[in-house]
Amino acid sequence: MRTTEICVIGAGPAGLCAAIAARDMGARVTCVDSGDRPGGQLVKQTHKFFGSRAEFAGKRGIDIARILAEQIENDPLVELMLESTVIGFYDDGAIGIERDDALTFLKPARIVCATGASERMLAFPNNDLPGVYGAGAVQTLMNVYGVRPGKAVLMVGAGNIGLIVSYQLLQAGVEVAAVVEAMPQVGGYDVHARKIQRAGVPILTSHTVKAVHGTRTVEGATVWALGGDFRPIPGTEQHFQVDTVCLAVGLTPLADILWQAGCRMAYVPELGGHVALRDEDYETSRPSVYVAGDLAGIEEASSAMLEGTIAGLAAARSLGHSTPDFDERLAAARADLAALRGGPKGEKVRRGLDRLMRLGREVGVVA
Amino acid sequence: MRDKPCQESRTHGRIPGAERRARGPCVVMECFEDIPCDPCHDACRQGAIRPFDDLNHLPEVDFDKCNGCGACISVCPGLAIFVVDETWKDDLAVVRLPYEFLPLPAPGDVVAGLDRSGRRCCTAKVIRVEKTKRHDRTAVVWIEVPKALSMEVRHIRVGGSARGLHEG
Known part of the structure; x- marks a missing residue:
């Protein structure tokens, strides 16, 4: 041997x-x-x-x-x-x-x-639709192979990975509709958050994904607000027309x-x-x-x-x-x-x- | 746990006051969170960015020593350093900002000036684009903005460059 x-x-x-x-x-x-x-x-x-x-x-x-x-x-x-x-x-x-x-x-x-x-996964309806990615895969596609994962992305998670990958998506010419974060505050570095905020990307804290929609691939996503007990608040739903949902949840x-x-x-x-x-x-x-x-x-x-x-x-x-x-x-x-x-x-x-x-x-x- | 004498105010030592800005170009450090980082100190040849006792402390600028050279702009991994020159022209100030998007603007181009939330707040003329090996792919773009907006404009939109959906 x-x-x-x-x-x-x-x-x-x-x-x-x-x-x-x-x-x-x-x-x-x-x-x-x-x-x-x-x-x-x-x-x-x-x-x-x-x-x-x-x-x-x-x-x-x-x-x-x-x-x-x-x-x-x-x-x-x-x-x-x-x-x-x-x-x-x-x-x-x-x-x-x-x-x-x-x-x-x-x-x-x-x-x-x-x-x-x-990477961790997140449970929500249709999380197995093509177009739901982990942040690592999105980064590999863009930065190693030069391939855009989609045209418009909803980022889930405002830790450093979610913030950095959002920035890199913008650099690749992809629209970032929003970053949602379940915690009441941004988890990543403030300077990373500022980089994407000044490029016009909203960061929605105390929000999470309710469901992803689409028949064959992702066509949109609904997010909703979370209360103090992390329970979703009905009536707070917002819809985003995106073809990609990127998970950066740890x-x-x-x-x-x-x-x-x-x-x-x-x-x-x-x-x-x-x-x-x-x-x-x-x-x-x-x-x-x-x-x-x-x-x-x-x-x-x-x-x-x-x-x-x-x-x-x-x-x-x-x-x-x-x-x-x-x-x-x-x-x-x-x-x-x-x-x-x-x-x-x-x-x-x-x-x-x-x-x-x-x-x-x-x-x-x-x- | 740590001794933080310089951090009584998050802006003191990082954001120059109006009186200092009226005297000529100077750095603006929008770095308000204690994270482990110190390359700005090494980049400053004027000795204006004080040595870090603790890697996690905020940078602290001696605005009497800072001459606004901008050597620190492109080394900041957080892209949090800007230079503002309010003595540029009567009504116009220059903002120098780090820019890592393509296409790069060229001197003479007119671009949209964006504030910290990405809202368009003016049009801005590009004066100069610095991009040498030392900048390591973080270009420094000089833009001319209304003087009243020198402390507001922190990003630009060039033609069809990438942006969020919610931009103003």
């Missing part, structure tokens, strides 16, 4: 940074991703990033994907397996990889799992591999759902399995990169690799991560992480 020192599952922001950090320590790395190019969600993020210089603030996601990928491409220590899907985790620590309709096995000494997240960690590996999981709503208990180095209850990025708790790509760096450094060190700047680099990544999460917008994540670490201490995953 083929072996490697560290297998990184997922070549998104977290996985690429884990691979880079582990490689920098001198570890042999195999990075596996189901996509046809490295970068994960970064390849469709045409907007400039927030954060500080360490997280490439001010650079566009699409460019960060390239900068990160260039650091490992053609490196003899790193094997990048694209269009390859990890389909199983076996008791002996081997993983099964499907590529070109063939199954191969790889036995790594360490695994950094950075599989990201999947993400949930894509944790199948961790369940299969028998990692202790906990349901932490603030982190998006079930996440693995893990220590400060991002090692889970199953020794030698690490996590990073949205899989470890839904946050931004900037924090995913730092988590990847921490997990990559820690996994490589656990194999005996070392570099003179190890301590400095680990401390810097931890400090940058704390700074990113330090503001009022990081409050929910901080609360979720407190809970996760407390649960981890209770069962001995965290010392």
Whole structure:
């Protein structure tokens, strides 16, 4: 069976940074991703990033994907397996990889799992009509393949993803009829909301989709207002003539591999759902399995990169690799991560992480 | 939890007053929410945007040092930075704004000036369009607007460019 020192599952922001950090320590790395190019969600993020210089603030996601990928491409220590899907985790620590309709096995000494997240669905009549999309699919169509999803869109969800994708729809020449948000306030950054508001897009807070209409595809959508108890208020219906409804109603960690590996999981709503208990180095209850990025708790790509760096450094060190700047680099990544999460917008994540670490201490995953 | 001496007012240190605007071009930072972000500080060569003690603090401008050069406009990931020059002409001010839509307008074009809610509030003449490698695909468009609207106009509509359905 083929072996490697560290297998990184997922070549998104977290996985690429884990691979880079582990490689920098001198570890042999195999990075596996189901996509046809490295970068994960970064390849469709045409907007400039927030954060500080360490997280490439001010650079566009699409460019960060390239900068990160260039650091490992053609490196003899790193094997990048694209269009390859990890389909199983076996008791002996081997993983099964499907590529070109063939199954191969790889036995790594360490695994950094950075599989990201999947999008949440919303229940309403006709949510299965063609024309109802997840925001990720809309972004892929537009920003990766140059295809407009429709002519007029109703966006559901005013978190950062809903706001950013609305802006990118406008950039692609698509009309955005409105953004509806069930919460009484916009969840995403105020500056993202302002970008689309000044382009004329109304944001309807305390509103949700009542139903989508159409025979073969989406022809319109009805929204209605929500009361203080989140119950819809009859008589407040508004109709929008749109051919596309885009759902940006949250993400949930894509944790199948961790369940299969028998990692202790906990349901932490603030982190998006079930996440693995893990220590400060991002090692889970199953020794030698690490996590990073949205899989470890839904946050931004900037924090995913730092988590990847921490997990990559820690996994490589656990194999005996070392570099003179190890301590400095680990401390810097931890400090940058704390700074990113330090503001009022990081409050929910901080609360979720407190809970996760407390649960981890209770069962001995965290010392 | 955090020491926030500079944040007693959300606009102080970010929105220049009428007296400062009357003295020449200066930056307008419509950044009122504590999010982790600091590239504007690095972009300022005048030392007018104070260093961030905490990444989540709001930017704070020394309006005596700001000369309105606009180097910060295109680096702001939130597209929240503008430059206003109320000394441009007797009745006309210049607003410089970040613009990431196609087609880009050209100098001399007449475009619609939109306010923060996307309502058309004037016609505006394009004076200049900056788009160098440094701008990294965020063009900076200079438009001439009635002076009374210098603190209102924050976006433009060029010909048939994308817009929301509810625009005024």
